[in-house]
Amino acid sequence: MKEDYNILIAGVGGQGNLVCGRVLSEAARLKDLHPVIGETFGASRRGGTVLTHLRISNHERGPLIPKGRANLLLGMEPLEALRASIEYAGKQTVAVVSTARVETPESLSDAAEYPPTDKIIEAISSICGEVIAIDPVEALEKSGGLRLLNSYLLGAISVLKGVPISKDDIRESIRRTLQNPDLNLATFDLGVTDALKLSR
Amino acid sequence: MDDDTSPRLMSGNEAMARGALEAGVGFCTSYPGTPSTGIAEYIMSRAESIGIHAEWSVNEKVALEAAAGASWAGIPSLCSMKSLGLNVASDSLLSMNLSESGDGGFVIIVGDDPRGHSTSTEQDSRFYAKAALLPLLEPSGYQEAKDSVAYAFDISRKYKVPVIIRSTTRLSHSRGLVNLCPIDIHDFPRPLKMKENLFNVPDPHLARRDLRIKIRKISEAFDKSTFNRLRVKKEAELLTIASGICQKYAEEAMEEIGVENTGTLGLVTTHPLPKKVVAKAIKRAQNILFLEETDPFVEDAIRSFSTELISVSCKFHGKQNDLVPAHGEINTDLAIQGAQKALGLKFSRLDEKEEKIRESARKLLIRRPLTFCAGCTHRNVYWAVRKVKQRLGGKLFVAGDIGCYSLGVFYDEAISTLFSMGSGIGIASGLGQLHSFGLDSRIAAVAGDSTFLHACIPALINAKHKNANVTLMILDNSTTAMTGFQKHPGEEDQPEGQRMVSIEKIVQAIDPDFYAVGDAADLSSTIALIHSTVRKDGLNVLLFKSICRLEEQRMGESYTEQGRVYIDSDACHGESCKICAAQFGCVAIGWHDETARPIIYDHVCVRCGACVIVCPHDAIKQG
Structure with a gap:
């Protein structure tokens, strides 16, 4: 590949952010590419912001995506997608964002107001070249709940053009990497279907 | 063994651990701490099959001393820890450095955490290499992380000095491609032969002089290194x-x-x-x-x-x-x-328009502070602390400590201090002696089980000996939860070859004036126990049996047998109360704006029932 491809996964601890990153980095390995994946631990299970930086290149890069240089933003939560896009997105960025909100301790206690989802998507759209806002709730109720959000979103991004890893690579990586691959692959396919509907 | 040596993605931590195994390490010690934990974890996962020793020591000082001992017996030794761990170990490091390391070599890996992602401070540990006059390596990538460990052992064996490798969070916790070499089944020379003259007296200054001469020679060796x-x-x-x-x-x-x-x-x-x-x-x-x-x-x-x-x-x-x-x-x-x-060039990543767009987007953002897991019993203890503080008119000072329960600083400031391992009871042992100075607040401290064993015992002895008025609450969830469930000596269930050391018996040996065991899963009794205890003079110790829900789930616990938690909408007082969602703050409780009622996220809820007690209107029910 000529140019690096940077994927940023933004979400909340406990959403399966790191698993997403692992699936995509192993998928890049299947293509003989040189992924470097930077994970933020510690907060990952305690409800804080979690970012996974995945840089795909033909040589070893530093683990952090430079500011504004994400090619693909996988937003597992709207507020976190916005927070990440302000720092790491630009006109070249395609953002796929789940609209399922995860309240913060302060929004629950009325110490802060969680902004309306449409305002968040609007703000992300003002920064990114393209935004696909996707509501996972209906599909995930069918498949097995919000625990499967990561597989669903992996399905959603697999239909995008210009991503150096293909749908088949991601499927194969899920098969190799995840426990219970059948349920995850079925949920992946729901993500594919919903994303195709939206991008038409 | 481990025959598959095809290139693979490894974290910096895994790569360094792999490097140690390939270099023939025989004795590995560590105490868990982010970002360094993964090094010893990788080694432990393979230790038995290779026939080497790897342990979670009780703290970093002991870890360093144990590994140094093994090194002097001729076994290649490795000790890994986080930045603040090296502070704990530094007392020994800064004197052992003057005695040569053993024939097998001795490597210390320290994981620094710039920005303090998972650390109570930001520290550059490299000054220890300078202070101890020891060689220091800083690998830049994953392959180099692996290769640098073998080089560190070479330098250590050749010059008979411990070698320090410094990693940082970004290297330790990110993954890249690494080429592997086979790991041989280790065979150490028998009988072991102990090194002699393992002390610096009576002329430590001359030992320091000799080390300075050595470090000059190492500088020349570094000039030839292909790592630079x-x-x-x-x-x-x-x-x-x-x-x-x-x-x-x-x-x-x-x-x-x-x-x-x-x-x-x-x-x-x-x-x-x-x-x-x-x-x-x-x-x-x-x-x-x-x-x-x-x-x-x-x-x-x-x-x-x-x-x-x-x-x-x-x-x-x-x-x-x-x-x-x-x-x-x-x-x-x-x-x-x-x-x-x-170069005097102008720098601007974004034009004015782009900058403005981001500025207005930034205005939408709200913070997302860390919080306790659903059903975490630490939340119960801090809820109880909050209630007791209210009853005492705010006159209860709780010194905090290092672990998951550190999050108490974000939970209505349930704890008022947060520094280093064991500092809570140490600070409390001082404050608890100020009542003769007119201090009118009750003094308490919290500590987890692993933290208690790591660093709290001398401070607890001090509190007893000096007659301080202090209540220590030990939140014992039987695991080192913050760093990923590492075993410690206080757990009943021990791996083969290791024996339990009872926290309860240690506490009783110190003989506090009042001692009780509490059940942190039972919110009502926890409030009552803390309220009655903190008002007693003398040294009080409460050992709270606590539960780590992550550990429980990891062990295969499912909560389907307990009844579902649900909201009785008629009994609920809605916005005018909102204590469950707004104050108790369990992540399994959300708020539904349209109905102005809380909602229970069943996929997150562990059905512990703590919120049932919290609701003053009996509107949260279980069954």
Whole structure:
């Protein structure tokens, strides 16, 4: 590949952010590419912001995506997608964002107001070249709940053009990497279907 | 064994651990701490099959001493820890350094956490290498992380000194491709032969003199090391000198700034400096930009060394002249900015319009502080502390400590201090003696089980001995939860070959004036027990049986047998109360704006029923 491809996964601890990153980095390995994946631990299970930086290149890069240089933003939560896009997105960025909100301790206690989802998507759209806002709730109720959000979103991004890893690579990586691959692959396919509907 | 040596993605931690195994390490000690935990975890997962020893020691000082002992018996030894762990171990490090390390070699890996992602402070541990006069390596990538460990053992064996390797969070916790070599089944020379003269007296100053001579020789060895890479044409306009992961940022920054005549010096051996390599680099550049994590360690050393060189005309830039920040993490953007400032170029990533768009987007953001897991019993204890504080008119001071329960600082400031392992009861033992000075607040401290064993025992003895009025609450969830469930001596269930050391018996041996065991899963009794105890004078210890829900789930616990938690909408007082969602703050409780009622997220809820007690209107039900 000529140019690096940077994927940023933004979400909340406990959403399966790191698993997403692992699936995509192993998928890049299947293509003989040189992924470097930077994970933020510690907060990952305690409800804080979690970012996974995945840089795909033909040589070893530093683990952090430079500011504004994400090619693909996988937003597992709207507020976190916005927070990440302000720092790491630009006109070249395609953002796929789940609209399922995860309240913060302060929004629950009325110490802060969680902004309306449409305002968040609007703000992300003002920064990114393209935004696909996707509501996972209906599909995930069918498949097995919000625990499967990561597989669903992996399905959603697999239909995008210009991503150096293909749908088949991601499927194969899920098969190799995840426990219970059948349920995850079925949920992946729901993500594919919903994303195709939206991008038409 | 482990025959598959095909290249694979490994974290910096895994790569360093693998490097140690390939280099023939035989004795590995550690105490868990982010970002270093994964090193010992990787080694432990393979230790038995290779036939080597790996342990979670009770604290880092003991870990260092144990590994040093094994090294003196001729076994290649490794000790890994986080930055603050090296502080704990430093008392021994700064005296053992003067006695030669053993024939097998001794390597210490320290994981620093720039920005303090998972640390109560930000610290550059490299100054320990300087203080202890020990060689220091800072690998820049995953393969190099692995290879540097074998090199560290070589240096240690050749010069008979411990060697320190410094990693940082970004290297330790990110993954890249690594080529592997086979690991041989280890065979150590028998009988073991102990080294002699393992003390520095009566002439420690002469031992220090000898170590200084040795470190000069190591500088010459570092000059020949292929780990240091100088890439520069003649007379570069700008040359970066970078160490650790910053080498990657430097390379990318030099590609980005669009200046043709630049160069890079990547330093892995940063103490002692490879002086010839550095001198060669300095002479070929007009401007030098230092890039390194945290303090200007390499920068200061090279600025100082440059005064020994004649006709140095280049300008130095870095943390000392504020072109690169000396706090927080370095990244490619900061490297680009530093480079552009050094060359007097204008820097702007975004035009005005783009900047404005981001500014208005930023206004929408709200914070997302960390919080306890659903059903975590630490939340129960802090809810109880909050209630007791209210009853005592706020006159209860709780000193905090290091672990998951540190999150108490974000939970209505349930704890008022947060520093180092064991500092809670230490601070409390001082405050608890101030009642004769007119202090009118009750004094308490919290500590987890692993933290208690690590560092609380001397302070607890001090509190008893000095007659302090203190209540220590030990939140015993039987695991080192914060760092990922490592075993400690206080757990009933021990791996083969290890024996339990009872926290209860230790406490009773110290003989507090009042001792009770509480059940942190039972909110009502927890409130009552804390309320009655903290008002008693003397030394009180409450051992709260606690539950880590993550550990429980990891062990296969499912909550389907307990009844579902649900909201009785008619009984609920809605917005006018909202205690469950707004104050108790369990992540399994949300709020539904349209109905103005809480909702229970069943996929998150562990059905512990704590919120049932919290609701003053009996509107949260279970069954």
